[in-house]
Amino acid sequence: MTDRLSSLWQQRYRTLLPEALAEALTSNPVSQSAVFDALLAHRSVRAYLPDTLPEGTIEAAIAAAQSAASSSNLQCWSVIAVEDPVRRARFAALCGNQEHIATAPVFLVWVADLSRLQRLAIRAGETHEALDYAESFLIATIDTALAAQNAVSALEAAGLGTVYIGGLRNHPEEIAEKLTLPEGCVGLFGLCVGYPDPEKPASIKPRLPQQAVLHREHYDASTEAECIATYDALDDAFQKEQGLPPRRWSETMVRRIATKAGLHGRDTMLASLRALGFRLK
Numbered sequence: 001m002t003d004r005l006s007s008l009w010q011q012r013y014r015t016l017l018p019e020a021l022a023e024a025l026t027s028n029p030v031s032q033s034a035v036f037d038a039l040l041a042h043r044s045v046r047a048y049l050p051d052t053l054p055e056g057t058i059e060a061a062i063a064a065a066q067s068a069a070s071s072s073n074l075q076c077w078s079v080i081a082v083e084d085p086v087r088r089a090r091f092a093a094l095c096g097n098q099e100h101i102a103t104a105p106v107f108l109v110w111v112a113d114l115s116r117l118q119r120l121a122i123r124a125g126e127t128h129e130a131l132d133y134a135e136s137f138l139i140a141t142i143d144t145a146l147a148a149q150n151a152v153s154a155l156e157a158a159g160l161g162t163v164y165i166g167g168l169r170n171h172p173e174e175i176a177e178k179l180t181l182p183e184g185c186v187g188l189f190g191l192c193v194g195y196p197d198p199e200k201p202a203s204i205k206p207r208l209p210q211q212a213v214l215h216r217e218h219y220d221a222s223t224e225a226e227c228i229a230t231y232d233a234l235d236d237a238f239q240k241e242q243g244l245p246p247r248r249w250s251e252t253m254v255r256r257i258a259t260k261a262g263l264h265g266r267d268t269m270l271a272s273l274r275a276l277g278f279r280l281k
């Protein structure tokens with residue numbers, strides 16, 4: 001387990017697991033769990049075998065998703081499993097021509113859903129004013145993301161591959177129409193699920209050094225520039241290994257946020273959300 005942990009750590013951070021930390025992690029119940037192992041081994045999979053999933057896989061993944069914490073137990077999310085290959089091909093096109101949506105046998109669409117609570121209030125003859133506020137929308141998006149990630153963890157621990165599809169938000173209204181979403185629902189992201197193609201294995205992508213994201217007692221960005229320079233170099237090395245063009249992560253991110261063009265047309269999101277029934281007061 002220690003060798004495996006060291007290897008996972010090294011792949012994630014591209015640095016040796018420091019000796020003192022290695023010792024602590026060897027006897028730490030969190031890092032010794034099978035869940036931790038599966039989480040550190042995460043990588044997005046974009047090449048799938050066409051094989052169908054064993055019966056019960058979707059239901060098991062959704063049980064894992066529903067086991068996530070939920071703000072006030074409001075449970076304001078829904079998920080739509082799309083398996084029909086013709087429909088998957090349409091979603092692949094709508095999400096920016098992402099071929100893996102057409103190849104993976106299952107495409108899960110994760111929906112922030114305030115409509116169920118609205119119907120509940122209407123059936124009870126009550127108002128539902130709180131749903132009109134940005135806070136309710138935030139709750140729905142947070143709950144949806146937590147649920148989806150639980151499903152991802154369960155699926156990956158079973159050897160399945162997944163990749164989130166933010167491209168689902170390229171055309172929020174068309175997606176809502178295709179899925180007959182009621183008012184108060186928006187597709188937040190998709191998730192391809194299937195068996196990874198062993199001919200095209202995905203690798204563990206390095207992340208920022210922990211010092212850049214882990215603060216103790218108070219926020220401290222004093223070593224950030226150094227951390228990011230280190231990360232630029234190791235992310236570039238990863239890119240080269242993958243046969244991808246060289247890049248500096250920091251420059252890519254700066255370009256990504258410089259103008260609204262980096263949002264790939266999603267700068268109209270607020271209008272789309274309002275059109276879908278979210279008032280966002």
Ligand SMILES: Cc1cc2nc3c(=O)[nH]c(=O)nc-3n(C[C@H](O)[C@H](O)[C@H](O)COP(=O)(O)O)c2cc1C
Binds near residue numbers: 042046164203204
């Ligand atoms: C909400 C969300 C949306 C994403 N959307 C896409 C997408 O549309 N297409 C894609 O190929 N990857 C997508 N990804 C995957 C990220 O590119 C990937 O997680 C990131 O590059 C880190 O790589 P890793 O998951 O292999 O560690 C998305 C990830 C998240 C969390």
